[in-house]
Amino acid sequence: MTGHVAVVGLGLIGGSAAQTLVAQGWRVTGWDPDAPTRGLAREAGVEVVPTLEGLAAAGASIVVLAVPLRAVRSTVERLAPVLPESAVLTDVASVKEPVRDAVRAAGLDRRYVGAHPMAGTEHSGFAASDPELLRGARWALTVDPTTDLEAFLAVAGMVTSAFAGVVHPLADAVHDEAVALVSHVPHVVATELLNLVVGSPVSEVAQGLAAGSFRDGTRVARTTPRRTQAMVTDNAAWVSAALRLTARDLVALADTLDANGSTDAFFDRADVLRAGGAAGETRQTVEVVLDDGWQHGLAERGRQGARLVAVDAARRSVVLSEALPTPQAGSAEA
Amino acid sequence: MTGHVAVVGLGLIGGSAAQTLVAQGWRVTGWDPDAPTRGLAREAGVEVVPTLEGLAAAGASIVVLAVPLRAVRSTVERLAPVLPESAVLTDVASVKEPVRDAVRAAGLDRRYVGAHPMAGTEHSGFAASDPELLRGARWALTVDPTTDLEAFLAVAGMVTSAFAGVVHPLADAVHDEAVALVSHVPHVVATELLNLVVGSPVSEVAQGLAAGSFRDGTRVARTTPRRTQAMVTDNAAWVSAALRLTARDLVALADTLDANGSTDAFFDRADVLRAGGAAGETRQTVEVVLDDGWQHGLAERGRQGARLVAVDAARRSVVLSEALPTPQAGSAEA
Numbered sequence: 001m002t003g004h005v006a007v008v009g010l011g012l013i014g015g016s017a018a019q020t021l022v023a024q025g026w027r028v029t030g031w032d033p034d035a036p037t038r039g040l041a042r043e044a045g046v047e048v049v050p051t052l053e054g055l056a057a058a059g060a061s062i063v064v065l066a067v068p069l070r071a072v073r074s075t076v077e078r079l080a081p082v083l084p085e086s087a088v089l090t091d092v093a094s095v096k097e098p099v100r101d102a103v104r105a106a107g108l109d110r111r112y113v114g115a116h117p118m119a120g121t122e123h124s125g126f127a128a129s130d131p132e133l134l135r136g137a138r139w140a141l142t143v144d145p146t147t148d149l150e151a152f153l154a155v156a157g158m159v160t161s162a163f164a165g166v167v168h169p170l171a172d173a174v175h176d177e178a179v180a181l182v183s184h185v186p187h188v189v190a191t192e193l194l195n196l197v198v199g200s201p202v203s204e205v206a207q208g209l210a211a212g213s214f215r216d217g218t219r220v221a222r223t224t225p226r227r228t229q230a231m232v233t234d235n236a237a238w239v240s241a242a243l244r245l246t247a248r249d250l251v252a253l254a255d256t257l258d259a260n261g262s263t264d265a266f267f268d269r270a271d272v273l274r275a276g277g278a279a280g281e282t283r284q285t286v287e288v289v290l291d292d293g294w295q296h297g298l299a300e301r302g303r304q305g306a307r308l309v310a311v312d313a314a315r316r317s318v319v320l321s322e323a324l325p326t327p328q329a330g331s332a333e334a
Numbered sequence: 335m336t337g338h339v340a341v342v343g344l345g346l347i348g349g350s351a352a353q354t355l356v357a358q359g360w361r362v363t364g365w366d367p368d369a370p371t372r373g374l375a376r377e378a379g380v381e382v383v384p385t386l387e388g389l390a391a392a393g394a395s396i397v398v399l400a401v402p403l404r405a406v407r408s409t410v411e412r413l414a415p416v417l418p419e420s421a422v423l424t425d426v427a428s429v430k431e432p433v434r435d436a437v438r439a440a441g442l443d444r445r446y447v448g449a450h451p452m453a454g455t456e457h458s459g460f461a462a463s464d465p466e467l468l469r470g471a472r473w474a475l476t477v478d479p480t481t482d483l484e485a486f487l488a489v490a491g492m493v494t495s496a497f498a499g500v501v502h503p504l505a506d507a508v509h510d511e512a513v514a515l516v517s518h519v520p521h522v523v524a525t526e527l528l529n530l531v532v533g534s535p536v537s538e539v540a541q542g543l544a545a546g547s548f549r550d551g552t553r554v555a556r557t558t559p560r561r562t563q564a565m566v567t568d569n570a571a572w573v574s575a576a577l578r579l580t581a582r583d584l585v586a587l588a589d590t591l592d593a594n595g596s597t598d599a600f601f602d603r604a605d606v607l608r609a610g611g612a613a614g615e616t617r618q619t620v621e622v623v624l625d626d627g628w629q630h631g632l633a634e635r636g637r638q639g640a641r642l643v644a645v646d647a648a649r650r651s652v653v654l655s656e657a658l659p660t661p662q663a664g665s666a667e668a
Contacts, residue, residue, distance in 0.1 A: 183545065
């Protein structure tokens with residue numbers, strides 16, 4: 001499967017996506033507001049156009065928004081009047097609800113499929129992009145009740161074929177809550193561990209005695225904090241809620257320690273994640289034809305851990321990999 | 335420099351210390367309550383005795399307590415009546431105030447020097463011990479106003495020579511507060527990150543989307559939680575205080591996010607730790623003769639980041655490596 005994709009924004013992720021598609025034999029038209037970036041992309045085999053309007057008119061069947069979240073709203077406002085009816089819209093942002101809000105405001109929501117490839121580096125810009133960066137990654141694809149089936153099959157087909165991606169089909173809110181837990185909150189907590197040491201009267205000693213647990217726990221906070229701050233701010237509501245849960249749990253543990261009580265419940269709670277997890281699970285592959293109401297059903301299977309591994313557009317079906325219930329009682333890991 | 339050391343408890347740390355000393359040409363007498371452990375230690379060149387009382391009578395000049403913290407009090411109670419006046423007492427526990435309390439209660443505090451080598455593995459027992467585990471490590475050595483100078487010079491001499499250790503001379507409370515910040519709280523926070531995912535309605539998705547930041551941030555929580563629980567419980571007061579600070583900061587950040595306020599202060603606070611730190615610092619080496627009141631003066635220099643790198647027992651002096659103030663404004667990293 002190949003096709004014609006337009007990429008808006010040729011930074012680390014947009015540039016990597018464009019290069020992957022070129023390498024896989026797809027036709028790629030690209031645009032970036034930065035002229036030197038456009039030059040680099042042209043050298044890498046991207047058909048570069050000088051304006052966003054020119055990109056919209058290039059005839060691509062899928063348009064990938066790869067601009068920073070703060071630029072999404074203005075970009076879709078400019079695209080809406082010039083984008084052909086047949087074009088599908090997707091993106092690569094790390095949060096999905098704010099993107100869909102912007103797309104809906106521009107009247108493009110039916111043909112929008114949210115996408116978030118779970119890959120990246122600490123660098124940025126086309127010069128840091130890499131045709132292998134997104135290959136084989138896990139991708140979240142998000143839908144809502146209005147999502148057009150053809151649009152979803154087009155994007156899921158591109159991800160599973162050109163990117164060899166494993167797709168988690170999800171509702172926007174489920175995606176945003178989950179990435180708050182496994183990405184944004186861990187970044188905040190790592191930052192807070194550094195802040196505690198900086199603010200301590202024994203800061204010099206703490207730095208001197210710091211060993212492996214501290215280095216690992218703070219690694220993601222040691223580079224420039226601007227990217228972390230942007231991710232956290234973009235997903236503020238879910239991050240805020242999870243931080244309040246974290247604070248509540250830490251205060252409860254402090255109370256237990258001060259009262260000389262049992263801390264077993266705190267330390268044993270995650271035993272299900274320590275018990276080997278995926279090693280013991282059995283998965284099955286099923287083909288699912290997407291009928292009316294497919295959006296809710298597919299997102300619900302995704303919430304339970306289903307992964308979409310292939311698309312058959314002609315049959316309007318997808319192939320899902322799902323965990324079978326295991327005979328071990330209490331094993332809830334997918 | 336060599337000498338005769340008695341090691342009480344031949345597990346991972348006691349066994350490693352004993353093997354290091356043997357390899358460095360020291361005479362080592364050892365005891366452990368477990369008979370098979372005594373057999374392993376004997377094969378490794380340790381002069382093993384069958385009873386704790388026999389160990390006390392063996393004539394060692396330094397006795398290293400390497401028993402679990404819960405066994406420290408009963409062990410020093412048994413040692414106190416049989417230990418020769420000339421023997422110096424030290425230990426390897428990860429918290430120092432509770433050990434000194436037990437040693438003081440047994441009347442042995444003048445000749446006790448607290449010690450905590452900043453090294454370890456996730457294994458335990460003599461079979462996991464290694465003569466290289468503690469070599470070249472950073473060690474905290476703690477003193478209080480009653481500490482005998484000869485005792486301190488003996489322990490610091492052993493650590494800097496046989497173990498090639500770099501010593502942070504500290505007050506007990508400073509040590510315990512610092513390790514709460516760089517070891518115990520990071521372990522708790524890693525555990526909480528796992529707990530959040532386990533307790534979430536989107537747990538399966540979160541596990542599926544987890545990437546590098548989550549793996550790094552939870553690594554130390556993924557093995558058996560019993561060791562973390564013991565460390566945290568042993569240092570409950572400092573850990574509890576630091577957890578309350580953490581919770582306060584996280585709630586403040588959540589409030590700021592909910593109010594759409596500026597999060598710059600939170601994300602920039604640790605910039606001093608990100609700015610290259612030690613790379614830009616200049617250190618000087620000074621010899622310090624330890625006179626009356628040396629305990630407070632040395633611990634205060636240690637609190638400010640001084641490291642003890644050598645001992646001259648005949649001159650009653652130590653060699654310290656200390657950071658020079660740097661010309662860069664705002665660079666506070668030692």
